[in-house]
Amino acid sequence: MTLLDRHIEFLDALRGAGLPVSLSEGLDAVTALGLIGWTDRQQVKEAYAATLVKRANQRATFDGLFELYFPRMVGSGMTPSLTGEAAAAGVAKDGPEALEEFSSRLAEALEADDVEMLRQLAAEAVARFGAMPGRGPGLSSWSSYTALRRLSTDELTARLIEGLQQGGWTEEEAARVGTRRMDRFAGLVEADARRRIAEEKGPEQIAKIAVRPTIEKLDFLHARRADLEALRREIYPLARRLATRLTQEHHARRRGAVDLRRTLRSSMSTGGVPVDLRFRPKRPHRTELVILCDVSGSVSNFATFTLMLVFALREQFGKVRAFTFVDEIHEVTSYFKPGADLVDTMTELTKATEHAARMGRTNYGRAFSLFQERHADALGPKSSLLILGDARSNYSDLAVDSLRAMADAARHSHWLNPEVRTQWDTGDSEATRYGSIIDMRECRNLTQLSEFVHDLA
Amino acid sequence: MPSRTSSWFSSPAEAVTRLGDVGYLADDSTALTSYLAGALEKPVLIEGPAGVGKTELAKAITRATGAELVRLQCYEGLDEARALYEWNYKKQLLRIQAANDGQAWEETHDDIFSEEFLLTRPLLTAIRREEPTVLLIDEVDKTDVEVEGLLLEVLSDFQVTIPELGTMTSTRRPLVVLTSNATRELSEALKRRCLYLHLDYPDADREREIVLSQVPGLDDKVARQLVSVVGRLRELELKKAPSIAESVDWARTLIALEITDLSDKAVADTLGVVLKHSSDVDRAVRELRLKR
Ligand SMILES: Nc1ncnc2c1ncn2[C@@H]1O[C@H](COP(=O)(O)OP(=O)(O)OP(=O)(O)O)[C@@H](O)[C@H]1O
Ligand SMILES: [Mg+2]
Numbered sequence: 001m002t003l004l005d006r007h008i009e010f011l012d013a014l015r016g017a018g019l020p021v022s023l024s025e026g027l028d029a030v031t032a033l034g035l036i037g038w039t040d041r042q043q044v045k046e047a048y049a050a051t052l053v054k055r056a057n058q059r060a061t062f063d064g065l066f067e068l069y070f071p072r073m074v075g076s077g078m079t080p081s082l083t084g085e086a087a088a089a090g091v092a093k094d095g096p097e098a099l100e101e102f103s104s105r106l107a108e109a110l111e112a113d114d115v116e117m118l119r120q121l122a123a124e125a126v127a128r129f130g131a132m133p134g135r136g137p138g139l140s141s142w143s144s145y146t147a148l149r150r151l152s153t154d155e156l157t158a159r160l161i162e163g164l165q166q167g168g169w170t171e172e173e174a175a176r177v178g179t180r181r182m183d184r185f186a187g188l189v190e191a192d193a194r195r196r197i198a199e200e201k202g203p204e205q206i207a208k209i210a211v212r213p214t215i216e217k218l219d220f221l222h223a224r225r226a227d228l229e230a231l232r233r234e235i236y237p238l239a240r241r242l243a244t245r246l247t248q249e250h251h252a253r254r255r256g257a258v259d260l261r262r263t264l265r266s267s268m269s270t271g272g273v274p275v276d277l278r279f280r281p282k283r284p285h286r287t288e289l290v291i292l293c294d295v296s297g298s299v300s301n302f303a304t305f306t307l308m309l310v311f312a313l314r315e316q317f318g319k320v321r322a323f324t325f326v327d328e329i330h331e332v333t334s335y336f337k338p339g340a341d342l343v344d345t346m347t348e349l350t351k352a353t354e355h356a357a358r359m360g361r362t363n364y365g366r367a368f369s370l371f372q373e374r375h376a377d378a379l380g381p382k383s384s385l386l387i388l389g390d391a392r393s394n395y396s397d398l399a400v401d402s403l404r405a406m407a408d409a410a411r412h413s414h415w416l417n418p419e420v421r422t423q424w425d426t427g428d429s430e431a432t433r434y435g436s437i438i439d440m441r442e443c444r445n446l447t448q449l450s451e452f453v454h455d456l457a
Numbered sequence: 458m459p460s461r462t463s464s465w466f467s468s469p470a471e472a473v474t475r476l477g478d479v480g481y482l483a484d485d486s487t488a489l490t491s492y493l494a495g496a497l498e499k500p501v502l503i504e505g506p507a508g509v510g511k512t513e514l515a516k517a518i519t520r521a522t523g524a525e526l527v528r529l530q531c532y533e534g535l536d537e538a539r540a541l542y543e544w545n546y547k548k549q550l551l552r553i554q555a556a557n558d559g560q561a562w563e564e565t566h567d568d569i570f571s572e573e574f575l576l577t578r579p580l581l582t583a584i585r586r587e588e589p590t591v592l593l594i595d596e597v598d599k600t601d602v603e604v605e606g607l608l609l610e611v612l613s614d615f616q617v618t619i620p621e622l623g624t625m626t627s628t629r630r631p632l633v634v635l636t637s638n639a640t641r642e643l644s645e646a647l648k649r650r651c652l653y654l655h656l657d658y659p660d661a662d663r664e665r666e667i668v669l670s671q672v673p674g675l676d677d678k679v680a681r682q683l684v685s686v687v688g689r690l691r692e693l694e695l696k697k698a699p700s701i702a703e704s705v706d707w708a709r710t711l712i713a714l715e716i717t718d719l720s721d722k723a724v725a726d727t728l729g730v731v732l733k734h735s736s737d738v739d740r741a742v743r744e745l746r747l748k749r
Contacts, residue, residue, distance in 0.1 A: 020645060022649050024649060025649060028497065028499065028652075031497060032493050032497060035493070035496055035497075036469065036489070042485060043469065043485070043489060046485060046486045046489045046490075047489060047493065049486065049653075050486070050489065050490045050493055050652045050653060050654060051493075051652060051653075053653060054502070054645075054648040054649075054651070054653045055648075055653075056504060056505075056639075056655040059655065169689070170744060170745060170746045172744055173689060173692065173744060173745070176692065177692060232694070233694065236696065237639065240640050241639070241640055241641050241642060244598070244640045244641045245641055247533075248533065248601060248602075248641075339734070339735075339736055340736060341696075341736045341737075341739070341740055342694065342696075343694050343740075344740075
């Protein structure tokens with residue numbers, strides 16, 4: 001395969017993963033590579049990145065695909081020096097001794113956070129402990145899962161955390177950083193297994209299934225632990241972007257009628273010629289929000305992110321009241337203090353979930369009836385009602401009348417469902433029945449969420 | 458397409474050296490992008506958190522290449538008249554009033570729409586300059602969408618048409634650097650025309666070098682301690698993580714206070730220089746277990 005073919009396939013894969021690479025950007029990349037040549041892999045990568053990746057959060061996707069299409073190495077990943085070392089120590093490729101010898105090198109690299117060494121070790125780990133010979137054709141012959149299992153990563157993480165603490169870090173810091181380093185190493189091992197499979201089957205196959213979407217397109221319901229942290233870090237930047245956009249739009253809309261007095265006054269400096277027109281400001285109207293969130297199990301992440309985003313945008317709304325429910329209803333408005341710390345708020349919110357659960361099984365009907373009983377006064381002709389949840393109510397009574405009364409009391413009402421639309425109405429999902437009372441929208445990722453919140457404000 | 462040889466960098470390696478000579482310590486991707494900007498004659502869009510050296514990079518390229526800096530500072534409400542050019546109304550009015558009755562209107566008209574009455578703003582200035590120029594369009598995310606449209610036009614063909622004077626085309630393209638804090642998403646069209654560089658916090662070694670180079674007299678041991686604490690603070694999900702600028706400020710403070718060992722107490726006492734929100738200070742004190 002020629003370099004040009006590889007280039008074209010790489011661009012296609014990037015597009016497939018959601019990066020909007022245009023024809024002209026592809027040509028820019030070619031010109032740039034013509035200037036710097038293909039000898040230095042790192043520079044090739046950066047040249048591609050500078051010409052094709054125009055958003056910071058696309059970089060991880062780009063990196064993953066670059067590793068697939070322009071692998072650092074081909075084949076075993078056991079560099080001669082490493083195999084030599086192992087051989088000299090009289091250690092076999094695999095076996096308890098091999099594991100121990102390898103683990104101690106890995107522990108060292110993790111503690112030193114030596115990224116280059118970790119990359120090499122990841123490749124070596126797959127080569128030595130992740131091979132799965134003898135499986136039928138078409139089955140992957142390399143497994144990152146096996147490699148990581150054999151290495152007992154939990155033990156390594158514990159050791160690493162201890163080491164960091166001895167180096168002067170506090171317990172929480174060491175735990176956070178240690179876990180993150182281990183997650184990153186696991187990521188490297190996964191990437192190397194993908195590279196090997198790609199070598200056998202061709203990168204297109206792997207690119208389609210294995211490369212994760214960018215954080216904005218990631219399903220809330222599929223987020224892993226590391227993703228949750230990344231998502232949380234996106235909240236303030238996202239809120240800031242939304243606030244800027246809203247402010248600009250409000251300003252644009254606010255231009256009212258021409259203010260004659262001010263226009264004339266300002267025309268004094270131009271000899272009475274009214275060069276600049278002055279306008280009267282318009283009064284902005286602000287939405288008052290009442291939010292009800294299902295915080296049970298898997299949908300709780302989605303609810304928390306939405307709440308955090310809304311409260312990060314607090315100034316854009318007139319008044320916000322928030323309630324969480326499982327089968328009880330609990331007001332959480334007071335948890336959001338102005339200027340409060342995001343992580344603390346999240347932690348408290350999670351703790352508060354217990355107030356929202358009596359038996360612990362989601363019961364939308366009960367939540368709606370209780371809301372009507374205790375908080376009906378929260379809704380009025382100026383308020384917008386927002387319900388967050390998957391409409392899965394364990395086949396309980398739906399209290400359709402309560403919900404209808406709530407919708408009637410509010411000026412607007414919306415329902416955001418984090419489930420993919422094709423899952424609606426399966427099992428105990430009551431999407432259609434609730435959706436006939438309150439307009440229900442699919443909201444699976446940050447992009448959809450921020451569009452919705454923008455339209456709401 | 459690249460044209461005649463210019464005075465920009467001749468290779469990424471040379472960019473590292475020459476930027477280093479003027480006090481900017483560039484990593485590989487920064488050096489490569491700075492090189493490509495000149496060689497491909499394409500604008501560079503630099504995004505990243507506050508205080509990581511976006512603006513400074515444009516200035517450093519200017520110093521390193523002996524060019525001159527033309528700066529367009531963006532803000533909400535910036536318009537064409539401030540960015541590109543405008544006619545000097547007052548002077549024109551005076552000229553009209555002063556015209557004697559005998560003069561034909563056509564003549565006066567040609568007169569008042571001449572070079573003499575033109576107020577040149579940064580974009581036009583950069584296009585008309587014949588010497589090497591770095592055009593810095595700073596904090597472009599603060600502008601309105603209309604200005605982005607204007608930038609798109611100007612950065613596509615580096616020419617400006619003034620109805621009364623004709624079309625002005627740049628004879629020597631400026632090297633254009635746009636910076637943004639990403640407070641809003643810029644249009645795809647603008648991004649397509651630019652190379653992209655995401656600047657982030659530097660690794661500990663580079664940051665130490667930067668701090669040491671900007672704060673002479675700082676002890677190497679203290680520099681190490683400082684950079685390590687700053688790194689730990691950046692892990693904490695604060696509202697405003699400390700930037701390079703804050704590291705430098707902190708180093709200056711330590712010198713002024715004659716602190717020669719960054720103990721937990723010293724950190725706690727001076728944390729206000731580094732963190733701007735009180736909830737961030739609280740969080741840091743708690744998580745780093747600082748005693749006050
Ligand atoms: N690589 C570097 N080498 C030397 N100094 C640097 C470097 N990066 C940053 N600095 C220092 O950091 C300071 C802050 O940088 P600068 O003002 O350019 O930040 P910025 O990214 O433009 O921030 P903002 O988004 O707030 O405008 C500069 O004054 C400079 O002294
Ligand atoms: Mg700046």
